[in-house]
Amino acid sequence: MNEQDKILLSAYLDSDLNDAETAHVEELIQSSDQARDYMEILKKIKLENKNYFENSLRTTSFKQSLAFLDDLKNKSNSKFSLKEFLFEKRLIFSNLGTVTAAMMLFFILQDPASNENNTLIFDLNSTTYSKEVFKTRGASSLVDDNKDLISLTILEMINERSSEGNLIYGSDTFAIFLNNKISEHNNIICYSGNIFTNGESKELVFCKSPNDYSLIYTN
């Protein structure tokens, strides 16, 4: 029995063979004690694997996870509560960030000066700011999954007075363009622009204050 036969025996156990391969394996099992013994070993391992994972469903950790997920489901089904939204322990930073960004946007829309935003002078140069970041294996290439990295890059672009940015993340490239300055009030400056990568495109608004910054995707 060669290595290929062993692979076929394993696949036979998973019903993953075509008719010809099935016939070959069944003949092998009929004619070879070694093949039959090997099949028994594979069956035992397959059963141990199944038992291991199925038994894990009875552990305290999994039961605690289920309780957590039930709680999460109930919360997501219940009416919106501002207090819970803001102070949910595990989401507190991202939620406060979202609210801050929403307030900034509200402020921009309410600001009479923003109605005259044509008068705002776009103060970035048509230069390109480039940055390369090491990407770990398996890390996401999606714009949504790399918001922190993109936010930081835009902040650096603005600090360098560049309206175009080129973020190289592993084998992916994010092309960032800041097109307009849409607000400037009390040291809070906002720009609108776009980001492109792998056929994905997003419109964005980026606001910065002396101490903080925030990125909002608007589509």
Place this chain on the structure above:
Amino acid sequence: MGRSTAPFLWQNKCVDNFEQQLFSQDIKQKLWYRALALTKNEEDAKDLLQDTFLRAIEKKGSFDGKHMDRWLYTIMRNIFYDNFRKKSYTMKDGDNSIKQKKEFTAIDEMPEQSVHGEQDLMDAKKDFEYCLKELSELDREVMSMSLTHSNDDICEVLELSNANLRVKIHRARSQLADCMGVHH
């Protein structure tokens, strides 16, 4: 004539459908197996599973309505690579004694068995668990997914050819058999 409420009803239906799929028993089980295969221990698997669901709710706008499990796997892998692997590398490289201590503690905390049959089962479980941890990350994922997915699905999710998957499953089983002292 007032505005039609149809878009809002449609939107609510989508949200309900999203949550229905997200919290289905099938998804919970698949994700648990995957988390266990990635993290190699139940406590970390619990954290990874919970973080995955939290992230999924945050990002539900990016779900395209198809293949909920594959979308969640991507989220889970991202969290795992961002957080968990970094943590285990730190423990492995920085302070080996912490890792060893954790392993010893886990064994010490095993409930005492009063019945011989249960003791045998527990020993077999510990043996298998040890051997499973010796497999590569990808092989562990393959072994966990083989319980809940068709081979075609595994190939698509893990980006493997069918021939390659067959070989991987066989080698993983063979390695487990060697490790467990089942002779062939």
